[in-house]
Amino acid sequence: MNVKRNASAVWNGTIKEGNGHLTTQSTTLSKTQYSFNSRFAEGVGTNPEELMAAAHAGCFTMKLSLDLTTAGYTPDTLETSATITLENGVITTSDLVLKAKVPGISEEEFQKIAAGAKADCPVSKAYNLDIRLQATLV
Numbered sequence: 001m002n003v004k005r006n007a008s009a010v011w012n013g014t015i016k017e018g019n020g021h022l023t024t025q026s027t028t029l030s031k032t033q034y035s036f037n038s039r040f041a042e043g044v045g046t047n048p049e050e051l052m053a054a055a056h057a058g059c060f061t062m063k064l065s066l067d068l069t070t071a072g073y074t075p076d077t078l079e080t081s082a083t084i085t086l087e088n089g090v091i092t093t094s095d096l097v098l099k100a101k102v103p104g105i106s107e108e109e110f111q112k113i114a115a116g117a118k119a120d121c122p123v124s125k126a127y128n129l130d131i132r133l134q135a136t137l138v
Helices: 036-040 048-070 107-120 122-126
Strands: 007-012 019-024 032-035 077-087 090-101 130-137
Touching: 032 036, 048 077, 048 090, 048 107, 048 122, 090 107, 107 122, 107 130
Parallel strands: 090 130
Antiparallel strands: 007 019, 019 032, 077 090
16 A cells, blocks of 8 residues: 655744744645744644654554554553654654553553554654653553
8 A cells, every 4th residue: 555645834934033834635734833932932833743743643553553453452442642852953752652441451462562563653663763662551
């Protein structure tokens, strides 16, 4: 299966005083504002790191669902948060925190499948950074 998705960015002005907007193919983001403040402070709008975190959390969670289902388990709930860290101009880490309710699975099997999903989800493979996972069965 070959899937292509796209997004576009427009920026006006200098890095600190300027601003821009992002639009995705699906229009889930439609001229969504981003700026220096939304990236490096607490300004209104999104930023690249937040979008990377959303992509990683979503991809990992879908891959985990696939892997659990393939192994014969039906997850009730998989909740993942991802935190992307930008340090000194370099994106260094993605921290995934998973809370999962998966009936009938052992802790050992759960950790093995979760680690595999972390390593094998397409976004994990695309990111050149340290990926850490804290996985908890609830």
